[in-house]
Amino acid sequence: MPRTPDEYAVHLFLSTGHRQEVRFTTIQEFQKWYSNELMPKASSTDFINVPIKNVPGEYMVLRPANVVAIRVEPIFAGSVDRSFADEY
Incomplete structure (x- = not known):
């Protein structure tokens, strides 16, 4: 069964050499922002808004x-049982 x-994490690489990471909850949400x-x-060269939903009170243009x-x-933020590592 495929994991969801x-x-x-959307990494934006800019011409200045900077990199910015923005997170979207679904791929459809990213696709909507990207296409619209x-x-x-x-x-x-006009500024556009980039949604930053995981950091309240901040915005990026x-x-x-x-x-x-x-x-x-x-x-993927699923839980992984690593208790076996404590046995060694």
């Missing part, structure tokens, strides 16, 4: 033209 990620906010303005790569990483 608990959230997705980032892609239509891909060559724009970026210029879409400065995004050179995006990496999407599924995050």
Whole structure:
């Protein structure tokens, strides 16, 4: 049975060499932001909002033209029983 990620870490690589990580709860949520906010303005130098839901009270804006790569990483927060390690 395939596992379902608990959230997705989206790594934004910027032309300045900086990297920023933003988390989305579902891949559909990321795809909606990507297709509605980032892609239509891909060559724009105007700021757009990047949702930061895991840090209350903070926000981020970026210029879409400065995004050179995006990496999407599924995050699994399932429990793993490691009690056997205590026996050695």
